[in-house]
Amino acid sequence: MRKRVGPRRPTQVEIAQRAGVSQATVSLVLNERTGAPVAEETRRRVQQAIEDLGYAVNPAARALRGMTVKTIGLYTFESVFPVDQRDFYHPFLLGVEAEAARLGYDLLLFTSANTAQRGVYAMGRNALLKADGCVLLGRHISRDDLANLAKEGFPFVFIGRRDIAGAELSYVAPDYVAPTAALVEELVALGHQRILLLRQTDGAEPGDDRELGLRQGGQAAGLTADDLVVEFSSGAEDIDADRVTGWVQAGITAVVVEPSEDNATGVALAEVAEAAGLRIPDHLSVAFLGSAPPPTATRIWTSFEIPRVEMGRAAVQLLVNLLEGADQPPLQLVVPCIDVRGNSISRVVRR
Amino acid sequence: MRKRVGPRRPTQVEIAQRAGVSQATVSLVLNERTGAPVAEETRRRVQQAIEDLGYAVNPAARALRGMTVKTIGLYTFESVFPVDQRDFYHPFLLGVEAEAARLGYDLLLFTSANTAQRGVYAMGRNALLKADGCVLLGRHISRDDLANLAKEGFPFVFIGRRDIAGAELSYVAPDYVAPTAALVEELVALGHQRILLLRQTDGAEPGDDRELGLRQGGQAAGLTADDLVVEFSSGAEDIDADRVTGWVQAGITAVVVEPSEDNATGVALAEVAEAAGLRIPDHLSVAFLGSAPPPTATRIWTSFEIPRVEMGRAAVQLLVNLLEGADQPPLQLVVPCIDVRGNSISRVVRR
DNA sequence: ATCCTCGATTCATACGTATCAATTCGCGTA
DNA sequence: TACGCGAATTGATACGTATGAATCGAGGAT
Known part of the structure; x- marks a missing residue:
């Protein structure tokens, strides 16, 4: 955790000085919805100063005040991160990414935690807090981790169903x-x-x-x-x-x-x-x-497909609901699978 | 930017109270390398309290103090984010992701900025600051954006070569x-x-x-x-x-x-x-x-391949150098391409 | 003239942390 | 005894922001 270097970025105080107003007024201009009215002329001057100095709000300070930061975390319990297209989990990631983008959230991939291989509560815990909430994914998941997260009230949605005694958690799961x-x-x-x-x-x-x-x-x-x-x-x-x-x-x-x-x-x-x-x-x-091996020229496995991309999208929607809805209770969503009519079952032959 | 809800997480102050020490001591225990010695017995008590309360350091507060947060941003200038495997940019992403994981950094995908379609200095600027530094990617890039970022001293590495008059910037580029x-x-x-x-x-x-x-x-x-x-x-x-x-x-x-x-x-x-x-x-x-269309049964295009995964890795390495090296100057890296011997050139035929 | 209202602005504070400077304490030396 | 010293700990502060409470004028209304 080294110290940052380089030139400091302008702050609201400097904007305020240049515009001849107070820091509070600058903040008011930036978050217009707070009800406090700002005179048109002042607003203009502040905007101008912001433009001139190239000001951008400091996300850390904002987060420290308890604001959300428009970032969704994505944590997988498998050791290899599923960016690789061959991975089973890749479609989920696509859905998560697309929906996060649509809703104006950035996506934080917890790659560092996975190298430690020790679950959310080892390396990962600090990481999780960098995001407003988190989508969790993976088959080999620690029930304890999930239970603890739920108990702490950290907002998350699990992709897949897990029932934890004594804790109700949010998930999106296929109907098997x-x-x-x-x-x-x-x-x-x-x-x-x-x-x-x-x-x-x-x-x-x-x-x-x-x-x-x-x-x-x-x-x-x-x-x-x-x-x-x-x-x-x-x-x-x-x-x-x-x-x-x-x-x-x-x-x-x-x-x-x-x-x-x-x-x-x-x-x-x-x-x-x-x-x-x-x-x-x-x-x-x-x-x-569930998902079958890929079809060949002669064989299509009778099975049903999990709508993985859609589940990824749904998980993000649930999470954003949790984040933006005032004290929302945990949400569960069960999505239907898609039948694949194959040729691997047939009428029984009596011998 | 709604307010966060839910139960508050424990802070260093609460740890300190439980361990019977001051907040400063807790911080010392957490960052052992500061030279100030801590008695073994005190350290133990603090560790215990941390364990008991499930404390995790608040990344926002740390960032506000000017610390790095071990997060690398990834920004692409194309409108569609390259998580899709069919995308030209996907191999770069793989390399970036792998190397970030190896070096213990999380990866922040700036998906929200891209929906706005207006470059780093519109929606994207706030987003960029969420990360310690940034890998930039894409063909249709704004020179002005790059120049401004460089002028501001924001740490970034561009994948691909761009020369900006009056500013030296960091990039990793193929040798064409x-x-x-x-x-x-x-x-x-x-x-x-x-x-x-x-x-x-x-x-x-x-x-x-x-x-x-x-x-x-x-x-x-x-x-x-x-x-x-x-x-x-x-x-x-x-x-x-x-x-x-x-x-x-x-x-x-x-x-x-x-x-x-x-x-x-x-x-x-x-x-x-x-x-x-x-x-x-x-x-x-x-x-x-450069990259040719995919080979068919009869045609292998004579070409050379860009080592995209390796370039992604290299970009992260350069960026981490910038971040962790004390006032490092901009770094450039040129990587060799790989010859593809095809059958699309031959001895000239005089007619 | 006094009081009230209301729009516009500012003051002051808290968020949680890292770190410099200051303090305490025990102990050996002059 | 006084003094110095180093180890261990704490006090105080700043980082940049959002926001509730306070302030300040300028008009009305009484």
């Missing part, structure tokens, strides 16, 4: 329940009687939502709890031929997969099944409860 | 001269005797550099000034068959093109030439003095 239920009902209508949900081990609330959708859909379609199987995967390495063929032998005819960022689990499942002679969808229907 | 000269020499070695440089109308210094390279290369290869022709284009629309065939009839056998962001001029040239029955490179050699 409804499309999952719809997909399960569709599978039952296609003749599937035993359906497997493959969850991510770290799925948290998003995983819970898929499981809830599975049960709702299964119940609506007349399946019993025994017909709905839930297993976990922590990545590609725990999907092998034995496991997949085991499912089939146990009567599973359809697998619905909770995607991870890189979709390693889903890709592995497809490869292992294919290698074991199980064709998709003839022998095994597979669908992704 | 050397590779252009080399390319011209190569063309002469291939038998070309009359070479055309097609400049962008708004090319400014980058265009000047290409022209300088053309003359240097031509001279080194023994061509006279008459053998080197310079014309201007403002986009695809002023490239038509008449113009291109006119060149050929005037003895031009090779065209070197200053690229624009979208390379519209170069693309148009290729299409028009092809349509007029001029095959590239057999009838006309074409090279890009």
Whole structure:
């Protein structure tokens, strides 16, 4: 934290001297809406002095007075910042950026905090305070951090759903329940009687939502709890031929997969099944409860897409509401996903 | 500029009270390097109080004291902010972001200023001051803005070269001269005797550099000034068959093109030439003095690439030098480009 | 002439921090 | 005992702004 160098910038005091008024009057001219009237002639002289000296208000001083500074922070819990276009999070960033610009806010990327890898309450805390409020993003998020932030009353919006006991927080999240239920009902209508949900081990609330959708859909379609199987995967390495063929032998005819960022689990499942002679969808229907691997010439995965850009925009809108609305309560927004009709599920084939 | 709401955060005064010391001591503990010694026992008590109350230093107050805030601004002069991956500027942003993170700086994107479309000295000025210094980027930049910023002593680094009379400013720029000269020499070695440089109308210094390279290369290869022709284009629309065939009839056998962001001029040239029955490179050699259109199955444009990510990194390094070095003079850095050996130039064919 | 009103302006203060100058205290030396 | 010295701590101040309270005139109205 070195000292700043270079020539000092003009202040309101200097403007005041040049215009022959007091500093307070300069401030009044700058923030015209305060109700106190300023004579037209004085206003002109002050404006002129501002022009002459090239004055610009000092954001630090303003912030110290407790004013907002029109800056929205963006914090991600992943180690690599998602400016990279290949990153799963990039569309969110696009939405956040676009909406911030539209609403006249600058965007502060907390890149420094992420190098420390220690969460908001290590390096990041000072950083967060540089912004009026913050959009938080990322799967591997610390619940404690979120709870603390909420308790402190720091304005933020989380992208994704997190329920914290004893604290209500603002988020914008996709609706995983409804499309999952719809997909399960569709599978039952296609003749599937035993359906497997493959969850991510770290799925948290998003995983819970898929499981809830599975049960709702299964119940609506007349399946019993025994017909709905839930297993976990922590990545590609725990999907092998034995496991997949085991499912089939146990009567599973359809697998619905909770995607991870890189979709390693889903890709592995497809490869292992294919290698074991199980064709998709003839022998095994597979669908992704979220973003699927990219389509190829022959394969379009049945799935649904998260409206990521729109969610980014919505998060900023919620945050600005929090910032500009007088003591606004926490806001939640659930947005619908978009069905992707693929060719990876089909009518069940009895052997 | 609304007033902030919500619960107040703890201050150094409250820490001091809880630890039974003065505010000054708390500040000393926080910034240990000031030479004043603090007893180990006191330090411990203060640290404990900080822990207990969840204290974090107020960046605004610190900034007001004239401290830096570890934030680098990024300002682009184009209207659309280059977070979009399709944008020409995206690689620069990647480099800036990565290096800022590495050096422990946060990155402030001036999105709000760009919506106003009026340059640094309209909306943008207040915004710039939120950061310790700024990286500036963009082709359609206002010289006046740059000159004023330099005069005011605001720390910034421009990506791209701009010479401003009476002011020395910091920039990182690609070396267009050397590779252009080399390319011209190569063309002469291939038998070309009359070479055309097609400049962008708004090319400014980058265009000047290409022209300088053309003359240097031509001279080194023994061509006279008459053998080197310079014309201007403002986009695809002023490239038509008449113009291109006119060149050929005037003895031009090779065209070197200053690229624009979208390379519209170069693309148009290729299409028009092809349509007029001029095959590239057999009838006309074409090279890009910078980034070329993307390669296809049959065509790799002879060109050279600007190391954009590296330039972004370098710009941040220069800026941090300015910020952390005591009254550092302006710094300039010229980086080499990377040759792309294509198939769009060839030995001249005498008819 | 006195009082009140009201528009225009100024005074004074607080925001939270870093740092210089001043103070206190313990201790060894003259 | 007096004195000096260095380590540890504190008092006081300034950074630039916004704003509530106070001041000041100039007109009316009474």
